[in-house]
Amino acid sequence: MTTPTIGVLALQGDVREHLTALAESDALARPVRRAEELEGLDGLVIPGGESTTMSKLAVVFGMLEPLRAFVRAGKPVYGTCAGMIMVADKLLDGREDQETLGGVDMIVRRNAFGRQNESFEAAVDMAGIPGGPVDGVFIRAPWVESVGASAEVLATYDGHTVAVRQGNVLATSFHPELTGDHRVHAFFVDMVRRAER
Template sequence: MSAAETTPVIGVFALQGDVREHLAALRAAGAEPREVRRPGELAECAALVIPGGESTTMSKLAHAFGLMEPLRERARAGMPVYGTCAGMIMLADKILDPRSGQETVGGIDMIVRRNAFGRQNESFEAALDFAGIDGGPVEGVFIRAPWVESTGAGVEVLASWDGHPVAVRQGRLLATAFHPELTGDHRVHALFTAMVRAAGDSGR
């Protein structure tokens, strides 16, 4: 079976955040999604999605459930990871305004600012030109979203809004400040699923 024909097993960090929506989007994109709460469950997956939620809480729960170090090790070893909103913060090498004790998985050479687009009542949607995705703009749902303050030379900016990068990729790591899983448009998840297939490990 060729890499393009496999059904990759993609986990969703399920300790906090909008897990159900990502599970549905991954399934629609041709992956086999699984909830991940413990290191053993992560080991069974070829890739991982870190959903939106609250990044400080995610950091604390990842440590409490023994997931932080395995996540870091797998990401460093080349496991594809996609982070949305809080997940983008979790993949950043540096947070501009971290809360006390907040840590990240890291891996993307970028500095992010938490809640950069405003509070919950300032949430908005925007049509984004997204490099590498055909079929017209991607609808981005921004909810207490971060933005990228700066990126290193190895980071590819895929989409921007109001002058700030809101979708980036570095190697096998993908991050968006917005929530494509809330729109019914599964093209970003399909892009990530294709990245997982290209990595050559279906998790089977």
């Protein structure tokens, strides 16, 4: 079984925690700050953070189109929180100039669960993850308003979709990297391995 090389977009957000979770899930993990660092990657994680800032920095650093090309090429991508916003085809409550990468036929609402002081943790049953619910950390988290026919809902919380998959793109509203439970990262690493075959 090969060890996949998975990048973590390191423009802004909780990069270190994802690098740790991926390494503990038997992947070679490295930060990605420039377009040329996408070359040779088997997969990519887009972390949580502030989605408008991430979008602006992607434009400033010339990363927006290379990231879109990475997604369009069918490479596995996992977006958490702000990363979920980045892989959405459509966005609600975003800035007018906010760019997304696309990749999942879904409409995502920014900050849907409330502001920073309304952040919370909750048990989330997620399809494909063995061993019972995962601990979801929701920090100014989005939710999915609707999904198209190509997207699969993997988890809901309080009546709202919080995890989706479309092909090789995975997205969660919550931050599994902050819990010490790396099952979601292991699931993504397995997605990357399957895509390599």
